Amino acid sequence: MITSNLLEAVQVAQVANDKFFDEQLDQSETKARIIQKYFYTWAKVVGPTAKARDGKIAYIDLFAGPGRYKDGAASTPLLVLEHAINDTTLCGMLVTLFNDADANHSSTLQTEIDKLPGIEKLKFRPQVNCNEVGKDAEKFFNETRLIPSFTFFDPFGYKGLSLKIVNGVIKDWGCDCVFFFNYGRINAGISNPKVEDHMDALFGEQRALSLRETLKGKSPDDRETLILEELSQAIKEMGGTFVLPFRFKRGKRTSHSIVFVSKHFRGYEIMKDIMARESSTEDQGVASFAYSPADASTPLLFSLTQPFDKLLTDLPTVYSGETLTMRQIYEDHSVDTPYLARNYKQALRELEVKGKITADPPKSKRPGNSFADHVKVTFK
Template sequence: MILTVSVTPLYAYVTPAITSSRAAPVVIAGLGPIRPDEGGATALGPPGARRMKKKRKQTKKSKKFYAQQTAQSRVKAEIITKYAASRATIISSAGATKVVYIDLWAGRGRYDDDTESTPLMVLRRAINDPVVKKSLVTIFNDKDHADALQAEIKALPGIETLTHEPAVYDMEVGAATPEMFQKMKLAPTLAFLDPWGYAGLSRKLIRSLLKDWACEVMFFFNFNRVNMDITNETVTAHMQALFGSERLLTLRAAVGELSGEARERAVMAALFEMVREVGGQFIVPFRFVKDGAERTSHHLVFTSKNFLGYKIMRDVMAKASSYHAADGVASFEYNSMPPLFLADGRSVEALAESLAVDLAGSVMTVEQVFERHSRHRLYVMPNYREALLRLEKAGRVTMDPAAGDRRPYRGKPSLPEDVRVTFPRQPWSGAKMLASRSTPDPRTSALQT
């Protein structure tokens, strides 16, 4: 059974199509009714917006997009689905009764070639998980394809086994949307934002969805379109909503003399600065290279306030990468024509050198090394283990227990997270040997702010 939406969207009255003994439908974050403000603005649109009764016609662009799933769309959907399933399992297993997934530009649910898109993939994973199916609250919105998505969800085998019925809306994301979320205390929420172009994606929206405990945001950043329009005065309002007025002025001045990779680095630096400003403490991007051209089309950007979510997403994105160097370092991008090497200089050897210098004079566990040093770096734990093993073999660090006292694994000494690593002082630094004060308590590591 699928939800239909009343004429008061997302605030209070989400009503089931037929009577059921299942759990009552859940509004955003499962926290009960939210009333309209005095101005009468609806949740996802401007004042006076209402659910459209007529079936909307697909645009030519939409028809072309949904004709067949591209490899890029498949990779994007797999990253989102795998991470959503992992976080839902962790939070649900910890006792949470509601774990929320929000998709404000959800699409049709299925391509013309019968391939499922992200909403159906997320729901199917939940249906097959005995823990997650009891706690997952899903809220989908798409102003053009809500009817098609609702029909696809209704036909999904096992959908009736979910405790919380999926809610489907067809409102346009507008200025009132972040205001609504800002007023609410969200349950643990993963929000995915993937607008056509960039209209609707804003600092305020990301902040409103990220502000509460265990809330995380993923958004598809259309670099190609944004890059073209940064200096376009006719879309200044959209650019200001995304970057902020002062930052946009600075960015416009900076990119005027830049092109290619230098221009992209400037744009992405401004974007990450904005994300940190609205509360994102950890950020990891995944780059999509335009088919048939060596230039960026999009970035899938994830942000969290907790290291564990950041760690898991890096694992997911690393595995989804189209290229892995011989030493195991992932490209963190999808490119139908993978490069011959990583142009950004990342390698296990470079990581080992960075560890020896950055952590000189300290003593800490492998887990602490990774959590402290890997922030803002596109490496995963296997890269760190390999780098540490190389340093140990070269006699540049000592470990307790030593290599000979640890069981072998695939022809090398194993390296559990509780092994203590001593980084000698650099001979020219005069730094004192510092021991880490404590090992992070695993009971307090799960997706906390």
């Protein structure tokens, strides 16, 4: 259970750049929408079971900021609380913990929370703390059983972000997290001996050592792919079964990402759909899982990979001679790909027309040639 003891145990990383909160940029707005949409859906999914247990779910933000940008726009902590105030179920269940290492930020956030209309409706008063992340946080989250929690890490750089903390906040039932991955700074820091300890904490000592060697002489695009791949594999080895990054780009280069981690396919499926809808472009109906103003204004430059054509080719090869339901194909094949359920249904409809699969029931007996989850597919 999350109690006031958590406030004494958790130390949180310094968020040093006040200019970050001067104005809410479109990328920040996109990031906030992704977090909020997932939290609201996650709460509805885990809520009934949590209510039958000890009646609590939690939202944890360890780098919460001051609550508002200087232009007056509310940041995620206030938006989450406003939603809870207007939701009768969340009012009685939601435990919130907000931390920031900057004393001005935490003090301002507390003031903004206190000013929210209806804040007194919440059964559990929001907790605001001011500390830095360190070994105490890793120890607490790894040794304490958490109530179902959605945790958000948004450090300015990489200090305070570690594999152990990620593992600690997702280890218990109903616990998922999203963290901010500052690719630009980490790309520069991975080979910098002055921040070696931080990189080791993020990737694991052996993996970081190997990555430094692998990255030598690689192109910028290859570096990005390798760094995100190694990060994902490190998280999976520690228990994060499903890892889903969403990239934010400036021009052709990725500046940062947010990375979702869950142990359950249902959470992965929900977040995948949300991130796909927030993508700035799609190709052949397959989302980019990236936000870039340049991509949005010049969609022809987005992709030449023809990802849907690849799906049409892969499915008959991977499942040759097998019979599975649409849902089984989707859950088995979609992990670590950009494809959504709707992409699989469209692909299977096209493969059926081409005679590469048979479906039970066949299209003549399916309303509007729909492809429901239970439809059985036999690959020839």
